[in-house]
Amino acid sequence: MSERKMVHKITHVTVRDVRFPTSLEQHGSDAMHTDPDYSTAYVVVHTDSGLQGFGFTFTLGKGTEIVVCAVRALAGLVVGKSLQEIVSDFRGFYRLLSSDGQMRWLGPEKGVIHLATAAVLNAVWDLWARAEGKPLWKLLVDMDPKQIVSCVDFRYITDALTEEEALDILVKAQEGKQQREDQMLKEGYPAYTTSCAWIGYSDEQLKQLCTDALKSGWTKFKVKVGADLEDDTRRCRLIRQMIGPDKTLMIDANQRWDVSEAIGWVSSLAEFKPLWIEEPTCPDDILGHAAISKALAPLGIGVATGEQCQNRVMFKQFLQASALQFVQIDSCRLGSVNENLAVLLMAHKFKVPVCPHAGGVGLCELVQHLILFDYICVSGSLSNRMCEYVDHLHEHFTSPVVIHDAHYMPPKDPGYSCEMLESSVKKHQYPEGDVWKQHKNN
Numbered sequence: 001m002s003e004r005k006m007v008h009k010i011t012h013v014t015v016r017d018v019r020f021p022t023s024l025e026q027h028g029s030d031a032m033h034t035d036p037d038y039s040t041a042y043v044v045v046h047t048d049s050g051l052q053g054f055g056f057t058f059t060l061g062k063g064t065e066i067v068v069c070a071v072r073a074l075a076g077l078v079v080g081k082s083l084q085e086i087v088s089d090f091r092g093f094y095r096l097l098s099s100d101g102q103m104r105w106l107g108p109e110k111g112v113i114h115l116a117t118a119a120v121l122n123a124v125w126d127l128w129a130r131a132e133g134k135p136l137w138k139l140l141v142d143m144d145p146k147q148i149v150s151c152v153d154f155r156y157i158t159d160a161l162t163e164e165e166a167l168d169i170l171v172k173a174q175e176g177k178q179q180r181e182d183q184m185l186k187e188g189y190p191a192y193t194t195s196c197a198w199i200g201y202s203d204e205q206l207k208q209l210c211t212d213a214l215k216s217g218w219t220k221f222k223v224k225v226g227a228d229l230e231d232d233t234r235r236c237r238l239i240r241q242m243i244g245p246d247k248t249l250m251i252d253a254n255q256r257w258d259v260s261e262a263i264g265w266v267s268s269l270a271e272f273k274p275l276w277i278e279e280p281t282c283p284d285d286i287l288g289h290a291a292i293s294k295a296l297a298p299l300g301i302g303v304a305t306g307e308q309c310q311n312r313v314m315f316k317q318f319l320q321a322s323a324l325q326f327v328q329i330d331s332c333r334l335g336s337v338n339e340n341l342a343v344l345l346m347a348h349k350f351k352v353p354v355c356p357h358a359g360g361v362g363l364c365e366l367v368q369h370l371i372l373f374d375y376i377c378v379s380g381s382l383s384n385r386m387c388e389y390v391d392h393l394h395e396h397f398t399s400p401v402v403i404h405d406a407h408y409m410p411p412k413d414p415g416y417s418c419e420m421l422e423s424s425v426k427k428h429q430y431p432e433g434d435v436w437k438q439h440k441n442n
């Protein structure tokens with residue numbers, strides 16, 4: 001790591017409330033979030049060298065102003081630090097933000113304060129990758145295993161994964177690393193699409209989108225369920241008929257059911273052979289997920305969750321309790337790359353595949369870096385693994401994702417792909433941007 005390039009002292013942090021009126025066309029609608037306006041608390045970390053780091057967390061519209069306030073509260077801990085200082089003890093810096101003696105009362109490591117922590121840390125990781133002139137996945141791939149481990153806070157997870165075990169996983173995975181990197185650069189990372197079957201879409205819309213997706217080479221499809229069993233049955237039948245018996249179908253209830261209701265409902269949809277049921281119940285209910293997992297195992301249906309899993313400690317318990325069969329990390333819910341590294345390593349130890357949550361605004365841009373790292377440096381496997389893809393709002397980013405034949409192609413630009421076009425930010429800033437002036441009723 002070049003010392004010369006890494007001075008970059010942080011002079012100030014700016015944060016803006018940026019919202020996209022996606023609810024107007026029901027994009028992103030599911031059984032619990034019927035009218036999301038995909039939004040971000042968008043952070044820029046400014047340095048004395050002129051280099052900037054961009055980051056954000058994802059929200060659904062109203063309340064983004066609360067996350068913005070939380071980012072402002074955290075900014076005081078960041079200003080004055082140099083990038084070099086931060087990355088030479090990234091675990092310490094993570095802990096500084098997540099364990100501030102007064103602010104941790106707001107979490108700890110959950111809710112609004114943790115979303116804000118993610119936004120700030122995402123910007124710092126972006127800054128680091130830019131300073132090194134590498135896309136974030138490559139920065140991680142080129143790191144020494146010891147340095148990777150030094151970014152992770154193992155507090156509260158050593159009963160499941162020690163630092164030594166984590167190091168051992170990373171050292172073992174050095175074998176074949178170069179081939180896997182070459183393979184990713186050539187083929188990309190497999191993806192599935194959620195864009196065909198939002199709950200607010202009509203059957204005609206669903207059919208058209210599914211036809212288009214099949215033509216573009218998609219082989220794995222997710223359907224939103226949970227509002228009405230008759231509707232779900234009809235929609236799942238429709239999609240299964242269109243994609244045929246060999247392609248993959250997943251269903252996602254976005255936390256709609258109680259435990260026994262989930263088991264009953266999903267059992268009635270078992271004839272459509274879903275690979276997983278995603279977020280069947282409350283995201284905090286670890287034992288509930290374990291009960292659902294156990295009941296659905298004989299039907300060959302796994303449980304997937306994680307997009308609203310608060311932190312590494314909860315992921316630890318989900319894994320310990322065999323409460324999920326697919327780990328869905330999220331780049332903006334957990335404490336940025338640092339905490340996601342902990343979850344990737346724990347998932348590997350527990351032999352559970354990671355299939356990241358993406359979509360929203362910018363989540364695909366970010367999480368692709370993490371899953372590339374997972375394949376190249378941790379899991380070394382593509383079995384039962386794929387990354388979510390949603391075809392919305394990519395045009396607002398300076399380095400949008402590149403999908404080729406239903407695969408994420410590794411990003412090439414330096415950074416964490418977090419930067420948005422300034423024109424988009426201005427236009428969508430809430431409430432003063434032009435887009436919001438037109439929709440005053442929101």
Ligand SMILES: [Mg+2]
Pocket residue numbers: 252254278279307
């Ligand atoms: Mg979901």
